[in-house]
Amino acid sequence: MNSLKDNPILKREIIMDHYENPRNNQLIDDENYRKIHLYSSSCLDDIQLQVLISQGVIADVRFEGIACAVATAAASIMSELIKGRSISQAEEIIENYFSMIAQKDYDEQLLKEAVVFEGIGRQVNRVNCATLSWKGLKQLLDEDEKR
Amino acid sequence: MFEIDKIRRDFPMLERTNEGKPLIYLDNGATTLKPDCVIAAVNNYYQNITSNIHRGDYHLAYLADQAYQQAREVVADFINCQSKEVVFTYGTTHGLNQIAYGYGIKNLKKDDEILITVAEHASNILPWYRLAQLTGAKVRFIPLDEKGKITVENVKLALNERVKIVSLTHGSNVLGYISDIKAIAAAVHEAGAILVVDRAQSVPHIKTDVKELDCDFLVFSGHKMGGPTAVGVMYGKYQLLEKMEPLLLGGGMNYRFDIAGQMLFKDAPDRFEAGTPGIEAVLGLKAAIQYLQNIGMDKIALYEKQLKDYAVSEMKKLDNIIIYNPEPDIGIISFNITDQGRVLFGQDVAAYLSKHGLCLRSGNHCAKNLWHHLGTDSTIRCSLYFYNTKKEIDKLIEVLKTATLESCIDVIF
Numbered sequence: 001m002n003s004l005k006d007n008p009i010l011k012r013e014i015i016m017d018h019y020e021n022p023r024n025n026q027l028i029d030d031e032n033y034r035k036i037h038l039y040s041s042s043c044l045d046d047i048q049l050q051v052l053i054s055q056g057v058i059a060d061v062r063f064e065g066i067a068c069a070v071a072t073a074a075a076s077i078m079s080e081l082i083k084g085r086s087i088s089q090a091e092e093i094i095e096n097y098f099s100m101i102a103q104k105d106y107d108e109q110l111l112k113e114a115v116v117f118e119g120i121g122r123q124v125n126r127v128n129c130a131t132l133s134w135k136g137l138k139q140l141l142d143e144d145e146k147r
Numbered sequence: 148m149f150e151i152d153k154i155r156r157d158f159p160m161l162e163r164t165n166e167g168k169p170l171i172y173l174d175n176g177a178t179t180l181k182p183d184c185v186i187a188a189v190n191n192y193y194q195n196i197t198s199n200i201h202r203g204d205y206h207l208a209y210l211a212d213q214a215y216q217q218a219r220e221v222v223a224d225f226i227n228c229q230s231k232e233v234v235f236t237y238g239t240t241h242g243l244n245q246i247a248y249g250y251g252i253k254n255l256k257k258d259d260e261i262l263i264t265v266a267e268h269a270s271n272i273l274p275w276y277r278l279a280q281l282t283g284a285k286v287r288f289i290p291l292d293e294k295g296k297i298t299v300e301n302v303k304l305a306l307n308e309r310v311k312i313v314s315l316t317h318g319s320n321v322l323g324y325i326s327d328i329k330a331i332a333a334a335v336h337e338a339g340a341i342l343v344v345d346r347a348q349s350v351p352h353i354k355t356d357v358k359e360l361d362c363d364f365l366v367f368s369g370h371k372m373g374g375p376t377a378v379g380v381m382y383g384k385y386q387l388l389e390k391m392e393p394l395l396l397g398g399g400m401n402y403r404f405d406i407a408g409q410m411l412f413k414d415a416p417d418r419f420e421a422g423t424p425g426i427e428a429v430l431g432l433k434a435a436i437q438y439l440q441n442i443g444m445d446k447i448a449l450y451e452k453q454l455k456d457y458a459v460s461e462m463k464k465l466d467n468i469i470i471y472n473p474e475p476d477i478g479i480i481s482f483n484i485t486d487q488g489r490v491l492f493g494q495d496v497a498a499y500l501s502k503h504g505l506c507l508r509s510g511n512h513c514a515k516n517l518w519h520h521l522g523t524d525s526t527i528r529c530s531l532y533f534y535n536t537k538k539e540i541d542k543l544i545e546v547l548k549t550a551t552l553e554s555c556i557d558v559i560f
Contacts, residue, residue, distance in 0.1 A: 008557065011560060015556050015559075016552055016556060019556075043509070043510060044492075044494065044509075044510050044524065044525050045494075067492070068493075068494040068495045069556055070556075120559055123559050125498065126559055129494070
């Protein structure tokens with residue numbers, strides 16, 4: 001079986017699906033959630049991200065915002081991938097995602113649908129879009145560790 | 148006769164590519180390409196007359212100083228003012244900050260009013276917000292008409308005895324409308340206020356005559372008219388320049404100072420040019436102005452009008468487009484592309500265009516207050532200059548026809 005990353009039509013369908021029907025795309029008014037507001041310095045992308053951490057597990061991930069197809073799909077895919085993972089698993093996924101973006105070796109199995117952005121590192125002006133929500137998640141987890 | 152092929156040969160960037168495709172540069176509202184003569188003028192300073200200005204103790208320094216002062220004469224001739232009314236800045240933003248701070252801080256008090264519009268660029272809004280914070284004056288917005296234009300009538304309605312400064316764009320960087328500055332200036336003066344004009348988007352395209360306009364201050368940037376970056380001009384009526392505090396203090400702008408804290412500043416324009424300026428940029432700007440004058444501003448305006456009319460009429464034929472300013476006065480067209488009725492995010496479309504060599508900007512174009520008026524968060528902006536061609540517009544149209552969510556996503560693979 002060909003891997004997902006070699007199938008541009010399927011990759012396109014996944015991105016379109018996540019852009020048109022983004023998952024976990026509603027914020028919640030709950031003080032137990034950690035929040036971060038992410039702005040892109042180079043374009044309009046403006047995403048708010050919420051994460052609920054409970055007993056070392058990422059129990060919920062939510063986001064809302066105005067963003068391009070790449071940024072929206074990246075946030076949606078991330079939210080599905082991370083939800084329910086332990087913090088250490090999430091950190092491993094994040095690390096692999098950024099390796100992939102940097103065109104370095106990464107574990108394809110771990111990233112699942114997120115491999116649709118495997119080539120984004122060659123589109124340097126879109127890297128910000130594909131990493132905005134991921135950087136936000138990393139920042140929230142780093143802050144959590146310091147508590 | 149507008150010799151477009153000959154003109155295009157003057158711009159080395161037009162030989163270049165974008166993502167491997169021949170460059171089609173339609174982001175001239177952001178910055179413009181430079182003709183050979185500008186690049187040569189910048190080089191000439193570095194290769195032949197490098198030395199600082201203001202201190203002609205040796206012959207070379209005299210040459211640099213003379214070239215710099217000649218540039219002031221060229222600008223004065225270009226906008227029809229006295230050379231002592233020409234202050235070199237780092238650009239439009241610097242000029243507006245200088246006026247807001249330097250004139251405003253001395254001449255405004257609590258409850259005075261500053262009038263602007265929602266169509267202004269950030270650089271003609273934020274300095275006034277700060278002035279309001281510093282003085283207790285208030286910033287008020289003159290309403291735009293239903294098309295998004297600044298009208299003389301609406302300016303008159305907004306004026307009252309508390310208004311001290313009115314600061315307006317002459318050509319909106321999003322909507323490309325030209326305001327009737329001459330009539331507005333008359334109304335503003337009758338109300339006892341001064342008029343500041345942001346002409347960043349119009350000086351490069353239309354003949355500018357400050358005497359005719361009778362505005363009090365006028366600012367523009369060099370890089371939007373074929374000149375180097377980091378140089379601009381602040382024109383001010385001399386009696387107003389005399390009443391203005393410099394924003395920057397330092398070398399080159401003072402006669403003397405002492406340990407008791409006494410300072411004696413030079414007169415305008417030197418008073419506003421502290422520190423070593425971008426000498427090569429000023430000399431490049433001079434070359435750019437002379438280049439435009441050689442072609443003729445009237446010819447440039449006419450050619451651009453024809454090109455703009457062509458672009459608008461071709462774009463209107465598309466069935467997947469929303470144009471937010473279907474009747475622009477200058478070559479700025481703001482639009483979005485739809486796919487099955489849904490508006491595509493501008494950045495996705497701009498990235499798709501880039502794949503075909505087309506350079507257009509998407510976003511809010513630094514006019515964040517305008518978007519409520521337009522009913523969208525952002526647009527894609529096509530902004531023209533006199534080296535653009537109908538053939539380039541045709542290419543834009545051809546590519547826009549094929550822009551869909553699918554095709555915009557495919558370019559990332």
